[in-house]
Structures are given as structure tokens and as C-alpha cells.
Amino acid sequence: MGLATLAQVLRPLYDAFPPERHPELLVGLDGADDAAVFRVSEDLALIQTLDFFPPVVDDPFIYGQIAATNAMSDIYAMGGEVSLALNIAAFPEDLDPQILSEIFRGGAEKVAEAGGVIAGGHTTFDKEPKYGLSVTGMIHPDAIIRTGGAQPGDVLLLTKPVGTGILLTAAKQQRDGHETGFAAAVQSMLRLNRHASHLARAHEAHAMTDVTGFSLLGHALEMAERSGVAVVLDAASVPLLEDAVRFAREGAVTGGGGRNLEQLGERIRRTAALDQALVDVLYDPQTSGGLLIAVSRPQAESLRRAIEERESGCWVVGSIEAGAPIVEVR
Template identity: 45%
Template structure:
């Protein structure tokens, strides 16, 4: 099959765009406000003291205690394609799904494929997607144990992942402390870049840099963090930098973010200035905007902070006296980590963004 035929069959050329590329990656995620509204209306469950983390906590994954020393971490994630190459899409989708285990401080053990694919299309394309996913599960140290597939008009792929963690060493997303420094491990802007690339408005070098970021497992940042007293952690994905940060504040803390310290793809700023932004970013702005104060921050940077991230970095809350050392270690493994802000006592705004 030629590259052009592959592109069309995969849904990224000609009229097939409307079928498969409606909004790939974490830009396809339902808005945080919609999800909260739905979850609040679900009936109460029977209490189980071994469920340490459930959906009511808005954390990154569920955690269920098996013994005093072992709990399993459960998560799943899947979405439509955001890049042309099926193997690369499989890698990105798997890396994104695996990330939630690392956001909880856990280790990946098993994964199951989640597949939606049109049966009438070339199944070699599906094979490439799944091969990309398998490679990332192997890199994570896990085992691909099976999965489920359905015939669908739209391509979607991801994983259900199980990991393990010591119940006493779970990374929750809302347990940061006042005076903690906030450290972020990847560059922002991949949602804007992928959207621009799909309509031919992004250069290949920038797209490749974004792909490299999206296919970098958060495993390595998590391993480094184990040497430090991490008070809280989350991974920044579909709700954007500010949306996930708001969940970390949990209505009882506030934070100051230093915009100039946040790692970003410089090309994403130029693209945002040209209004090449995502619908997901606008959903995030609508949900979070009233709880954020921007102190003379450029429009492009605002958009990057709202931008949905596919397979984004980890955000750590760590004591001030350990922050510089943690950043130094993260940089040694070639991550663009930086201290991006600090947690403060609760104020009238949850997040203040300054230069």
C-alpha cells in the first residue's frame, strides 16, 4: 500500500477526514464540567474500605488495597487519532493510558487493548496501531494480556491498565501543602501543534518534537521522584495545565504560577497567536476561567495553559527544600522540567498566573 493510500484508509486524507479525525487525542475528551455534572448524579455505592481512591476524588486512577503493602491501580484511556502514522498513534495512545499509573506513583503490570475500527478498512493499519501500543507496554515493563474490539465507523485506540503501588506511598493529586513548589516535566502545547499539523499549518520539525514528547513515558520521571518526598502528583492531559492544577488545589488551597517558567513549545505560541486553537481548550477555559487570574499574560500563553495535552507531563508538589534537586535529576534524564509555581494559602482565586 502506498503512503497516500495508507493516509486515506487511516482517515487522514480526502473526504475520510470527516469520519476519523474529528478531534484526536485528549482534545476529544468530554469537558470537566460535563463529567462532574454526570458523576454527581450517580447513585451511591456500597462502602468498601479497601477502595482507597475512587471516582469521587477526581484523581488520575482508582486504587484498591489488597494488603498492607500492595494495592492495585486501575485506569483506562482511549481516543481517536491525532497523527497520520498508525504506529505512532498507537505509541501515543498507549503512553497516555499508561501515564495515570505513574501519576499515582505506581508500576505498570498488565494492559488490555481497547479498539474501535471499521472492519471494512485495511486491517494492516490496525495491526500497526496495536504494534505501537505493544512496544510502549513492553517499555513500561508491563505485559499486554488481551483486549476488546468492536467494528466502528471511527478509529479509536487505547488501553486499560493495571499497576501496583504501596498503599502507604500513593501519589494523590490533592494532598499538596502550602509552600510546596510545583514542578512540571514536559513542554505544553501539543494539542495546538497537532491541530495545526492536521490542516498543514505546522512544520514537520515542530510536530516531530511534539510526538517525541507524547511518546516519552512518565515512567522515568516517576522513578526519579521516588527519591523525594512527593506530597501530590497528577499528569496533565485533557483538562489542560490549569484544569488539572485546579483539581490539585481542591478548593482548600491556591497557587501562583510563573508563566515564564512553564516549559512550552515556542511554535505553539505563534500558532495560538494565529488562533489555531482547539475546541477542547475553549471548554477548559469555560470550566476553569473564573477561578484563574491572569496578571498581564499574553493571549497565546493563556491558550497554551488551557490547551488539552495528550500524554502530557507529571506535575509534582514537593517541599521547597527538595525542589531544585528534583529538577536537576529530571533534567539529567533529558526532561525539560522546571519549577513552575508554588502552593499558597487559599485566596479568592484558585490560580494566579504571573510573569
């Protein structure tokens, strides 16, 4: 579902739960952030999120791992720690129970890696399998990192390369030579954002979000609009998964990417001539993408190096400037 449609669908909820009636809800519908945050005491708040989707790979165990990693990412995008998770699953009545067991096993492995626990869940029948998690995290109310908060002069960091949607499409279409890029996409989708989140908090990041279905450009625009600043994105510095541009050029683009391009419209401004295939990757919906972090310039290089030492990489992809809330791609 696109940004405009989602806002329209959620409108009745805004009216039903005005924020002034629920002061303990620190982050809710009005904030349109990565997760909800509910204060339970002066020094403790709960972070709540959920996510599920159909299989993106054939292996049920790896599918469970990816779905769980993706679901927990919103907790990390807020600067929190995963505590508790519940399985959400739908499957055909004739599905081999062993397949569902493998999906659950994959999810459980990732939740355990995150330091959390799965305490139950809910299943239902559907024509197509779907799996994900409802996740509860914890954080001090003063430590929340929101999508808004980026400040002029900040440096913009990205912790994972982009292109998963295009590479998953190329694999689904069995395009020649898709195996290398697909394997790289899977490894990226399996990596938790936990350590990067910890380090961003330690380096006093001003704003943070994870890059998922609305694409790198869409989530950068969310940060710009929530913060009241302009995001300047250096297209040449954006890390790309291997073969993503190649398959975009061959036409292995997603419907979601086209919707992102249409709905983001003139709020994304290109001031440089860019290869259309690269543009397609920048609008590509991501599964279990990295963190987009706005941090002060004095802290930026230290944070980048610290994340790079723990993860596969971290890249400076742009900066924050004063101005109208747009994304300028240079």
C-alpha cells in the same frame, strides 16, 4: 467532556457506590483522582485506569505508541508501576487489518518499555478508529501520591512542555511551517512518565497529577482544590513546545481549549498582562502530557536536576501558597 458535564454525568455512580461501603477502595469516584486504587493486602494495592482516543497522527505505529503512553500515564501520576494492560480498539469494518496490527504493535512496544505486558483486549466496529488501554498497576498502599496533598511552601515542577493540542491542530490544518513543532510534540507525547514518577516518589513528592485534557491550568486547579491551597503559576517559566504560541496566535486553537477557558472561569486569576496566545496554550488540552509535581522546597532542586538528567527537562513553574483554592497566574 468538560469538568462540569463530567461531574453531572457521574453523579449517579457516587450515589450507587458510597465510599463507606467499600473501605478497600482507597481512591475512587469521591476522590476524582487520576486512577482508582484498590487495596488487596496490607502491602499491595492495585491501580486501575483506562484511556483511548481517535488518531492524533497519521502513522498507525506512532499512534499506537502515543495512545499507550497516554493511557499508562495515570499509573505514574499515582506513583505506581505498570503491570498489565488490555487493548481497547474500535475500527471501521473495511479498515486494512495491517493498519490495526501496526497500532497494536506500537502500543505493545510502549507497554514492554514500561515493564508491563499486554494480556488481551477487546475490539468493536466504529466509523472512526479508536485505540487505547485498560491498565493495571501496583503500589504499596502507603506510597500512593494523589492530586491532593500539596502544602504551602511547596515548589511546583512540570516535566514536559505544553502545546500538543495546538500543534496537532496546526498539523491537521496543514499550516505553513508546522513540521518542526509537530515533530517536537510527537517526541514529547512518546516519552513515558515512568522515570519522573520514580524520582518524585523517591523525593517524597506531596502531590502529583499528569497534565492532559483539562490543560495545565485545569490540572493545576484540580491540585489546588483537592489540596485546599492556592497554586501560583509563573507564566514566563512554563515550558512551551516550539511554535505553540505562534500557531495559537494564528488561530490554530482547539475546541477543548475554549471549553477549558469557559468552565474554569474565575477560579483562574490572572494578575499580569499576558499575551492571549500564551493564555491559549495554558488552556490547551494536552495528549500524553508531563507530570505536575508539588514537592517541598528543600527537595525541589534535587528532584528537578534528577529528572532533567533522565529526561529532556524539568521546570519550576510555580509554588503553593496558603489561601483559597484557585490558580493565580503571574
